[in-house]
Amino acid sequence: MYRDVCLDRFGAFKIGLNTKPADTAKDFNVKDNVKGMHILFQPELHIDATGRRVKSFLDGCRVAELPVNMIDKTEPEAGSGQAGE
Secondary structure: OOOOEEEOOOEEEEEEEEEOOOOOOOOOOHHHHEEEEEEEEEEOEEEOOOOOEEEHHHOOOOOOOOOOOOOOOOOOOOOOOOOOO
16 A cells, blocks of 8 residues: 655655564564654656756745845834843
8 A cells, every 4th residue: 555645846755664674585574674664755856958857846946135124223212112121
């Protein structure tokens, strides 16, 4: 039974197992060798026009510096209820 969860243009989540080795495949059993489970995430990929692999969720994202914000640098009035008083 598969329990993969796929989200379009984002990726897929599935279950992975933490196991310890057995000497042979015949010696491997769930009780002794499976120690836990975890979640695996595989981002959805596509190939762009240049042949580069691109994670779909990040396609079109850009990083840019924001303009300087207007910051009020005036001191709060005494007794104004500002934190730290």
